[in-house]
Amino acid sequence: MGIFFTALIFFPFVKNTFLKKGLYFILGAGTLCCIYCIIFLADPWEHFTGYIFFILLILFFGAGLLAFLPVYYLWHVLNYMRQGNTADKRIFIYGILTPLLPLFIYLSNFSMHYKLINLAIKSNNIAIIPADRISERILGIGFKYHTKINYLYDGWRPPIHDPLLNIGLWIFSKSYYPYHAIPYYKQVFPELPLQANCVCAYTKDGLSYLTDTAYFNQAYNPGIKSRK
Structure with a gap:
């Protein structure tokens, strides 16, 4: 997760083409982490109603915003992927698929x-x-x-x-x-x-x-x- 967050933070500032492609791979793998966090916080054992609880926390305390960080990160990752060329998008998809084999x-x-x-x-x-x-x-x-x-x-x-x-x-x-x-x-x-x-x-x-x-x-x- 630390590698993913580092790649996400520094991605807009990296200009080297080779390093950029490596970051696309890391962001692809990190997409799975974001999706996992979103599913866990949504609570599949309660029919995915978890975010209703967090919305109530936002309305009354503001603390529920933390639960939406994975959604925020995933939005940024997909936005960076959309901006890439065909090769970048292919590398991004490889980053998603690679962890799936051991999984x-x-x-x-x-x-x-x-x-x-x-x-x-x-x-x-x-x-x-x-x-x-x-x-x-x-x-x-x-x-x-x-x-x-x-x-x-x-x-x-x-x-x-x-x-x-x-x-x-x-x-x-x-x-x-x-x-x-x-x-x-x-x-x-x-x-x-x-x-x-x-x-x-x-x-x-x-x-x-x-x-x-x-x-x-x-x-x-x-x-x-x-x-x-």
């Missing part, structure tokens, strides 16, 4: 993990869950990873944001996807902490994430068949 590979793996984890939870048999990064993300939803812009739980929100996790859920999940996964997480990843070493907000409710021992030490166990 499609990731989504193929995500789909497999998503099905296995749902099957494992349904049958209370975690032996079929791969102990890897994608499984850790899916099992950590609701207490480690947040997947919704206004998701609040017991006074705090899970602090870690993973765009790839959210994209996978948007495509493969029919509904918002929090479930009681702490017992499964404990067994599949016993060496990992349940809590991230950070909070989403330094308010009283936000800081309660670090002290909510009752939630994270719960003894609930739905009869899981052990991996051992």
